Amino acid sequence: MDAVDPSRRREGFREVEGKAVRGARVARQHPCYGRNLIVEIETYRGCPRFVVGGCSFCIEPLYGHPEFREPEGVAREVAALYAEGVDRFRLGRQPDILCYKAIGVGEVEFPRPNLEALERLFRGVRAAAPLLKTLHIDNVNPGTIANHPRESEEALKIIVKYHTPGDVAAMGIESADPRVVRVNNLKVEPEEAMRAIEVVNRVGSERGYSGLPHILPGVNFVYGLMGETRETYEMNLEFMREVLRRGLLVRRVNLRQVMPFPGTRMWEVGDSIIRRHKALFKSHKLRMRVEVDLPMLRRLLPHWTILRDAYVEAYGKGLTYARQPGSYPMLLCCRSKLKLGEYRDFFVVDHGHRSVTVAPYPLDLNSADRRLLESLPGVGRRRAARLMAARPIRGAEGLERALGRELAEALLKVSTLGPS
Numbered sequence: 001m002d003a004v005d006p007s008r009r010r011e012g013f014r015e016v017e018g019k020a021v022r023g024a025r026v027a028r029q030h031p032c033y034g035r036n037l038i039v040e041i042e043t044y045r046g047c048p049r050f051v052v053g054g055c056s057f058c059i060e061p062l063y064g065h066p067e068f069r070e071p072e073g074v075a076r077e078v079a080a081l082y083a084e085g086v087d088r089f090r091l092g093r094q095p096d097i098l099c100y101k102a103i104g105v106g107e108v109e110f111p112r113p114n115l116e117a118l119e120r121l122f123r124g125v126r127a128a129a130p131l132l133k134t135l136h137i138d139n140v141n142p143g144t145i146a147n148h149p150r151e152s153e154e155a156l157k158i159i160v161k162y163h164t165p166g167d168v169a170a171m172g173i174e175s176a177d178p179r180v181v182r183v184n185n186l187k188v189e190p191e192e193a194m195r196a197i198e199v200v201n202r203v204g205s206e207r208g209y210s211g212l213p214h215i216l217p218g219v220n221f222v223y224g225l226m227g228e229t230r231e232t233y234e235m236n237l238e239f240m241r242e243v244l245r246r247g248l249l250v251r252r253v254n255l256r257q258v259m260p261f262p263g264t265r266m267w268e269v270g271d272s273i274i275r276r277h278k279a280l281f282k283s284h285k286l287r288m289r290v291e292v293d294l295p296m297l298r299r300l301l302p303h304w305t306i307l308r309d310a311y312v313e314a315y316g317k318g319l320t321y322a323r324q325p326g327s328y329p330m331l332l333c334c335r336s337k338l339k340l341g342e343y344r345d346f347f348v349v350d351h352g353h354r355s356v357t358v359a360p361y362p363l364d365l366n367s368a369d370r371r372l373l374e375s376l377p378g379v380g381r382r383r384a385a386r387l388m389a390a391r392p393i394r395g396a397e398g399l400e401r402a403l404g405r406e407l408a409e410a411l412l413k414v415s416t417l418g419p420s
């Protein structure tokens with residue numbers, strides 16, 4: 001290690017390629033190896049919007065002209081990792097996966113998606129790791145979709161063809177206040193952002209085998225930017241209310257406060273706006289959680305939705321926590337104590353702001369403990385007691401007698417009646 005110069009920056013991807021393959025074995029040393037490890041694979045660096053200076057807070061344009069990895073290099077790294085036992089990947093660390101080798105990079109602010117390059121990239125990854133369990137992406141620029149809706153839709157279809165469900169297109173909308181958009185040279189006006197959300201919904205909202213839709217937008221807002229006023233907070237909230245009114249799905253809403261970096265325009269401003277709006281941000285966050293996140297989660301994961309292959313990770317506060325490995329995984333909370341380190345299926349019984357309460361699927365109604373029974377939708381304390389008194393329940397009629405027909409029918413889809 002003494003021979004490594006920590007201040008040295010790599011020359012480019014050519015320098016990385018061989019090392020990425022030879023170094024793949026380091027994955028075995030990761031504490032999550034053999035459990036729920038996801039390896040992030042870099043596809044390019046630099047933002048195509050460097051030609052217009054980029055967003056006021058972002059350092060990505062400082063890299064200058066984006067540099068892309070070749071699909072073959074990405075595939076070789078994936079193959080090397082796969083040979084070491086890694087089977088979950090995320091193509092991340094890029095400002096916009098739709099702009100991978102896009103047409104017009106270095107000339108225009110919003111280059112056109114290069115469908116052929118995307119096809120080669122994703123097909124190469126799948127060929128290199130045929131039985132992979134997770135393949136997700138990270139960022140998508142809503143401006144690319146708004147400016148090239150047809151090509152973007154095709155590009156998203158390519159991703160859906162090769163990826164695994166539960167994917168998130170994290171979109172930095174940053175602000176729904178046109179003034180903030182203008183002053184900070186952000187990428188989209190609010191109506192363009194809405195169109196981008198609609199396009200991702202059109203391509204990706206169908207539910208996949210994991211129980212989650214194929215790919216949904218994630219929305220990022222940034223606070224503390226130049227031009228921000230009290231109205232900005234209202235506009236952002238109203239934007240998300242409109243998303244709900246239109247019946248659209250969003251996987252997550254991320255509210256961040258700007259972190260000023262040297263070399264960006266926000267560096268001069270610092271955190272002065274954040275400090276001024278500190279209390280406002282706090283109450284806004286709460287309103288977003290209650291008015292948007294909760295109803296969105298209920299729409300996204302209705303009661304009884306089955307979620308496959310969640311990794312049981314930890315205990316806490318009388319709960320067992322699990323997550324499906326992937327981009328921005330949803331936190332699943334189960335009221336019974338489950339063995340850690342296993343993959344299990346669950347079904348949804350309740351909703352928090354940013355998490356869902358689940359029960360193991362299938363649930364044996366003749367042996368499930370009282371807390372678990374009480375957590376089931378429509379059951380509660382009294383019915384759970386009735387259910388326990390009726391054990392062993394033999395067949396649908398017995399369950400109907402204890403709970404009524406409607407509830408019994410819903411329960412039978414997610415449970416079994418094992419010997420008690």
Ligand code: SF4
Pocket residue numbers: 047048049053054055058059060061095141172187
């Ligand atoms: S926030 Fe995104 S679009 Fe804006 S400059 Fe950074 S990478 Fe580019």
